[in-house]
Amino acid sequence: xxxxxxxxxxxxxxxxxxxxxxxxxxxxxxxxxxxxxxxxxxxxxxxxxxxxxxxxxxxxxxxxxxxxxxxxxxxxxxxxxxxxxxxxxxxxxxxxxxxxxxxxxxxxxxxxxxx
Amino acid sequence: xxxxxxxxxxxxxxxxxxxxxxxxxxxxxxxxxxxxxxxxxxxxxxxxxxxxxxxxxxxxxxxxxxxxxxxxxxxxxxxxxxxxxxxxxxxxxxxxxxxxxxxxxxxxxxxxxx
Numbered sequence: 001x002x003x004x005x006x007x008x009x010x011x012x013x014x015x016x017x018x019x020x021x022x023x024x025x026x027x028x029x030x031x032x033x034x035x036x037x038x039x040x041x042x043x044x045x046x047x048x049x050x051x052x053x054x055x056x057x058x059x060x061x062x063x064x065x066x067x068x069x070x071x072x073x074x075x076x077x078x079x080x081x082x083x084x085x086x087x088x089x090x091x092x093x094x095x096x097x098x099x100x101x102x103x104x105x106x107x108x109x110x111x112x113x114x115x
Numbered sequence: 116x117x118x119x120x121x122x123x124x125x126x127x128x129x130x131x132x133x134x135x136x137x138x139x140x141x142x143x144x145x146x147x148x149x150x151x152x153x154x155x156x157x158x159x160x161x162x163x164x165x166x167x168x169x170x171x172x173x174x175x176x177x178x179x180x181x182x183x184x185x186x187x188x189x190x191x192x193x194x195x196x197x198x199x200x201x202x203x204x205x206x207x208x209x210x211x212x213x214x215x216x217x218x219x220x221x222x223x224x225x226x227x228x229x
Contacts, residue, residue: 004158031215040124042205042219043159058216090158094215101147101166101209104217106158 002026006091006107013081013114021076021110023091031094032074033104036060036087043090049074081114088112117142117208121220129228134178134193136223138206141187148189149207149217150180159205165189176200201227 007022025032033048045058049068063085065077074093078085088111092104122137140146147166151159163174170182176199180191189206206220 033216035219040221042221043217044219045216048216092159092217096215101164102215103149103161103164104215106151106160108156108158 004107029093
């Protein structure tokens, strides 16, 4: 099993450009989520999904869009990149969407710089 | 809403010394608590979790944590630090019925010196 796979690993964008961060998991997990990690701030939830066709906003959703057409994939779209979106982005998945204490499995992250 | 506070953004210990990383939580309902470790340029890896069973939880790599409801704490300990323990450690909380959403602390970077 590959677990949670994120692509690309690194990306540099110019302000105003758009892009999609890819996330795929092969564990048949219902729950998937996107976090951003910034120095001194821990990880903050951007968007999450409890199953195909169902998404919701997290703590910092502005400027990001998601969709979940399959169980395996959960792409994150930056609509118009801004320097404030320079961060490390992590995708995670877990078995249970019901807060039943299942741990989340994390990808290795995408390091994104916006110039 | 739930929250987590990690005291000390940087902790330095000598190899062989006790490791103590502090985590306090706030939750209006019984929480689930997690410790994750992050090595440089990697994702987060689960160390251990508390899900209302035993209050003393043992994890990987010799780490353990004790859930203390009266103190709203979930501190992480290891009796003897190893150089390979140098990493960033995150405490996180989730509560039932919130779709597994995790709220993270700001992290503690552990340095291990000879």
